[in-house]
Amino acid sequence: MTAVEAQPEVKEIGRDRRRKEDARLITGRTRWTDNISLNGMLHLAMVRSPFAHARITTVDTRAAEESPGVVGVFTGEDLADTQGACINAWAITTDQVTPAHTPLPIDRVAFAGETVAVVVARSAAEARDAAELVEVDYDELPAALDLKEAAEATPENGGALAHPDLGTNKSALWRFDSAEAGTGGNVDEAIAVARTDGIVLEREYRQQRLIPAFMEPRSVVVDPTGEQITVWSATQIPHILRFALAATTGVPESKIRVIAPDVGGGFGGKLQQTPEEMVAFAVARRLGKPVKYTETRSESLLSAHHGRDQWQKLTLAATKDGHVTGLKVELLADLGAYVALVGGGVPVLGAFMFNAIYKFPAYQFSCQTVLTNKTWTDAYRGAGRPEATYAVERLMDELAAELGKDPLEVRELNWIKHEEFPFTTVAGLEYDSGNYEAATARAKELFGYDDLRAEQRRRRDAGDTVQLGIGVSTFTEMCGLAPSRVLGQLNYGAGGWEAASVRMLPTGKVEVITGASAHGQGHETAFSQIVADRLGVPFEDVEILHGDTQVVPRGMDTYGSRSLVVGGEALVRAADKVLEKAKPIAAHLLEASVDDIEFSNGRFGVRGTDQGIALTEIATASFAAHNLPDGVEPGIDADATYDPVNFNFPHGTHLCAMEVDTETGETRMRKYTCVDDIGVIINPLIVSGQVHGGLVQGIAQALWEEAVYDEAGTLVSGSFADYLLPTAADTISFDIDHTTSPATSNTLGTKGVGEAGTIASTPAVVNAVVDAVRHLGVDDIRMPCTPERVWNAINRAGSGGGTVGAAAPHFDESTGMSGNVDRTTGGNEA
Amino acid sequence: MTRINLTVDGMKVSDDVEPRMLLVQYLREKLGKTGTVIGCDTSNCGACTVHLDGQSVKSCNVLAVQADGSAVTTIEGLAGKDGTLHPVQEAFRECHGLQCGFCTPGMIMQSVDLLNNNPHPSEQEIREGLEGNLCRCTGYHNIVRAVQYASGHLAAAATPTGAAEEVTPA
Amino acid sequence: MIPAQFDYVAPTTVEEALAALRQYGDDAKLLAGGQSLLPVLRMRLNAPEWIIDLGRIDSLRGVREDGDAIVIGAMTPHSVVGSDPLVAQHAALVTKAVAELADAQIRHRGTFGGALAHADPAGDLGGPVRALDAEFVIAGANGTRTVSADDFFVDLFETAISEDEILTEVRIPKHTGWGAHHEKMVRVAHQWPICAVAATARVEGGTIADIGIGLANMGNTPLRAGGVEEALRGQPATEDSVRAACARAAEGTSPPSDLNGSADYRNHVVQVMCRRAVMGALEGAGA
């Protein structure tokens, strides 16, 4: 116990702390799941279906079983009783049609790449060798491939059904209507009025299929040799995975421990309970030996869930002077072959966001989810919200073009003014805070908006071959998934709370346990900053533990930009509870009244005196427990669970300048500026990284990425040679800045940032490309805006056409001397 | 099995390997050098980049037997013996040039190679020099900053007058 | 990710390598830099029983001058070719094409001969060697033979090298003082070209004295834009004449349709790229 010295207050929140986690990652001291090697560990290789839809007639495993090093070969039939099932946690309607999903199918495969059998061998090489020897006979079935055709197929019209026994490809129809919900007017009336005396825009946009393409391929190790079965997996959702393993295999949850060690990116792509995890679990239990399965990149692209894949039919009504009066959204969403963990919920997450920052008086949304014989789809960075933002931000540019006005002017006419917050939207959400004017003004200034517009006019007038376009996207999103009550209303299978614990160690160090599991977001650092500030302890003394169900008893894991706003709030509350517990002890030790105790900078002081005691000293004292007040339990550790009462709504203004070579259709990014309002920033360095990374993923949807299937249902863009991720040489440096209107729904005033860049950038880029050539008669270009599409749009009108479903081989079996291979020419994707 | 002798991160090693074993598998599975990782099967991603006799290569695209007689440096051998980080490692941390860290070993090894060949690259030269390395997290912005920062600091170390351009992480 | 089993030999002379080829015949594959072959083996698109590694044959490596030609050893890595002063001086088109080929790591391992023997029509070197009238020296049981670039490329991934032969070197007639330009169109940087045009030209007194133009990914082999060359020889080195001539760039091509563009599109864009490549080459030639 020492006298309180005047300490300068060092605020951690807002500091650009270098990341704690980096020391290991930059030196190669990493624990990716594939790095784990256990004594006696066996290796798995999967046998996968080459067909999109087929009956499995026979599986001959004899040759594989004879192959050197092979311990066993298992089919769906062999594991029928133990393999469990892949679950859908969110039936979006009570009558949703949901096909059963067994990890290894017994008699029928429903997409190319589906696992059919598993080979277990002493080494990964031997497992792969033997997998080549498994002979599977298939009877091909008609495959439902095209989304629109699949939506129309019935047994009567003979259209292909993804699961013939279900009798339909339609899974669920989810609707929202502002008139019915009482949150706004009748959209059909608004459209009817606008048809006679106003503007009606009718557009159809395609959200192409994307692949999350995290850099670390998925990997799973299962060790059944202890009392508990330990599962290491490259997953975003250790807790949900443990629940699903237990719930579908009958193994008690208490006998399963799931660890997500270092995880190399996820972006929603590792938010899944995968067949491979289930198979590894079943095989390990069957053999009583640890097993490992690591997918190849090709397997990952083929079978890890895909994202987006929607057709969006949109009708916007406005008055002649540009005030929006109604928005009607009709979506078709491709689920792929199965309804994945969140599955049909992804487009529904977008349902509340099509109205965006604008004051639409009437709104209607409907989404039909459809089963096809393609890889299943689920969350990919942004999940539902990028689709919504794309549609509305493209439409606002179209409306501006129709009116002959600047796109920013039209937005301003319609957006919620800063003095109107809190604002209840036509979709029924309450936006707590925001200032679209401020973010836009800052973005215009940083971007040099007026100068670029002037240059654009000059180039147009001169008829330059390279034209300049400026794209705008003033986005908002809802993040911080999610209030459990809201999730309950939406029929989601779980809550949206998050748990945290703060343990005060006797040595004065602090251990923090969070249910939010990181995979690159820098939680160790940002969470340490929050706790350091709250408890007044040094940043270095805080250790963040996560990603292990044994260490972290409860958690809802990481997705939907929820870690900071939900997980962070839980932390704050746990820390506050620690202080509450410590306070009576402090009073006791200081021989003062509890009412006179105040806490600042890590010390409890007695008001009006210089007496004080550090929190860490109380931790030691309460550990020893020699001198505690009567009735006070030893220990000041605390747990908290936080269930958010509302979402939060980051927003921002993104401006993009694109150059388009009108002779070739090639595009080049010239400048990209964004000013995001993400509330209070814990660590600006980490935030900048999240924004940059998000921007490039969104830009990549606009320009490069597309998962393309051929007419037989084979994924053509099945390797990194054909699924085009951009490199450093394809991207530019960004100008980013922030405005701040603190969120009112959490203590720290933070808003989510993980998905903002991705959500906002796609429409900004496409708007810019279209703007560059609008004077040539173009009003849409389908994504990705390939040189060919852009060129077609300029020269033949239309939005540029589909993508040829064929890839040029560069690695060919006939490489070198002999052989004569025809180039595949596939069909066009509709 | 074929006998190979090589030096990996300064350590002499000698092993019998199957000719089909890739250098990256040799590093990971035989030597336990799991700092070097595998991100693809078409040699597009660069996550497996190491130095073979002083030049960057994709270790998934080299057979272990081809490396017989050579010296290999991996991310694990880049720091000094006393643990002093290589300036490029330092720069990646300083500029937040990594998030999940999966691409990082390859990015760092390729950045070192780039700076060996061109100590003062322009932004465009940095971007093109890293075109064989994919990163899904960072959007490359801060990776480029890191290489610029390292270039400045390497130059400052080499020329005490320190004419190098200062880059501050953004 | 793991190739099927094979046996491995690493001869140190061309003779030993030829002997190994004769012995293992059909079951063997030559390994140069491995940058195309190893992905093939890893994805198990091919599973030879024997791999004959040319990497230990020193005589196949290096660039030298031989009278009117420069000679590039088949096993010379791209990075060496790309920085070689002889190549830059006498075959600038190769220097420019190599600079854009794949990425730094692959250029360290991949070889000049390997890339040409691989004969991917989308490869970056086929166009330049055709434009430069290179000759291919191929060693076999009965000594060596020389094949012109026009005859070397037979079909998709198929060359004039037969199963018991080895490409040892490529001879490129000196194009000293010629301007050169390589115009490559990719969607992302780590990709093979959608289409590429390699042009090299000599200008005398404002007139195009001679010109060579090679095309990548416009057919099953690298092509030569003969029509454009013919139309330009002896013409004034001006944008107008180039523009008119390049309208013939798609003559006789049969480009693929794939994810990155349809045949129609390629046939259009090759004309624009051809014009740009030729203009670049003329500029380099002092026009």
Ligand SMILES: Cc1cc2nc3c(=O)[nH]c(=O)nc-3n(C[C@H](O)[C@H](O)[C@H](O)COP(=O)(O)OP(=O)(O)OC[C@H]3O[C@@H](n4cnc5c(N)ncnc54)[C@H](O)[C@@H]3O)c2cc1C
């Ligand atoms: C990710 C990636 C991107 C690439 N991008 C490009 C690109 O943009 N442009 C481009 O041009 N290339 C590209 N390449 C291919 C690269 O250029 C390869 O280096 C080249 O194609 C093969 O050369 P290699 O020496 O590695 O040959 P290898 O892969 O060893 O051999 C290729 C084939 O040629 C045969 N062969 C090799 N040498 C001889 C010989 N001397 N005699 C007879 N047969 C022989 C082999 O048996 C084999 O069939 C890329 C490769 C990768 C992996």
Ligand code: FES
């Ligand atoms: S693993 Fe080697 S380049 Fe991807």
Ligand code: FES
């Ligand atoms: S930091 Fe995650 S892939 Fe680069």
